[in-house]
Amino acid sequence: MKADDFNMFQSLLKQRSGLVLSRDKAYLLESRLMPVARKWSLRGLDELAQAVRTKKDERLVKDITEAMTTNESSFFRDTKPFEQFRTFTLPALLKGRTANRKIRIWSAACSSGQEPYSLSMLLKEEGAKLSGWSIEIVATDISSEILAKAKAGVYTQFEVQRGLPITHLVKYFRQRSDKWELTPDIRSMVTFREFNLLEDLRPLGQFDVIFCRNVLIYFDQPTKTRVLEGMSRLLASDGVLFLGGAETVLGITDKFKPVDGQRGVYQLSGGAGTATTPVRPTSTGFSAGLRSVATG
Ligand SMILES: C[S@@+](CC[C@H](N)C(=O)[O-])C[C@H]1O[C@@H](n2cnc3c(N)ncnc32)[C@H](O)[C@@H]1O
DSSP states (O other): OOHHHHHHHHHHHHHHHOOOOOGGGHHHHHHHHHHHHHHTTOSSHHHHHHHHHHHOOHHHHHHHHHHTOOOOOOTTTTSHHHHHIIIIIHHHHHHHTTTTOEEEEEETTOTTTHHHHHHHHHHHHHGGGGTTOEEEEEEEESOHHHHHHHHHTEEEHHHHHSSOOHHHHHHHEEEETTEEEEOHHHHTTEEEEEOOTTSOOGGGOOEEEEEEOSSGGGSOHHHHHHHHHHHHHHEEEEEEEEEOTTOOSTTTOSSEEEOTTOTTEEEETTSOSSSOOSOOOOOOSOOTTOOBOOOO
16 A cells, blocks of 8 residues: 555544554555445545545545444453442442432443443343333444444344353343344343544533443544543543553543552542432433333
């Protein structure tokens, strides 16, 4: 690939999605953008680069941006964060939210949906404890293509074999030929929305818990800082942020600090500790998808 073309794709991706692509990852451009070139009836990346420069077509730029995302995910990925959520975050929220009995959770780069659906199943397992509670799970991603898969809630045998307890497969999935489809009650607990983390986050409203896992790794430091500081403004004063195993706030922002003894879990530096404040402002803006998981 010509240096000019590489530089053009590199700065386009940085600007559109935050993705930082080093020169040694040029092969990723080749493998992921060839299908885009074919879709647009172009003969290769030279022509694709030329088309970006001349056409100024947003749909083409979107196709390129989406094709370059890494959508790797799995149910209950890394196990530990979901255990921490179940044994530490959720009980604290149930104690701290008795006044309004509402909890809002954001899966901030949800990919094909395994992360928010793992949370749905986990909450469903809590059963009677959540009777009378409204729990909203908002799941967002930049890629409309991966969101379509997430919304469908249909997974291959390989996908359900990774991280999903067999008991959950039996309880929450139905077999459809060689695929597995999540039951409507689990699917309906999640509201999906296309959303770019580089945008103003405020229209999403306030959250008690943010899962932002395995996406910051693709950004450079100033972008990580900007996204994390945006999230700090959305998090309830006693809320918590979960990051991926290779991610941290340390050296990136002082708006968050690690929760003692909870690796990968962060709270606001100037906050009220974790989920102990009984009353907080209600969410704003994006609340149409409010769902109750209460089973009565
Ligand atoms: C590796 S997946 C992580 C999925 C899930 N959080 C997990 O840990 O399994 C990263 C996701 O981030 C999304 N993504 C990348 N850049 C983004 C951005 N600027 N805004 C929103 N989502 C983005 C990608 O589309 C991809 O689905």
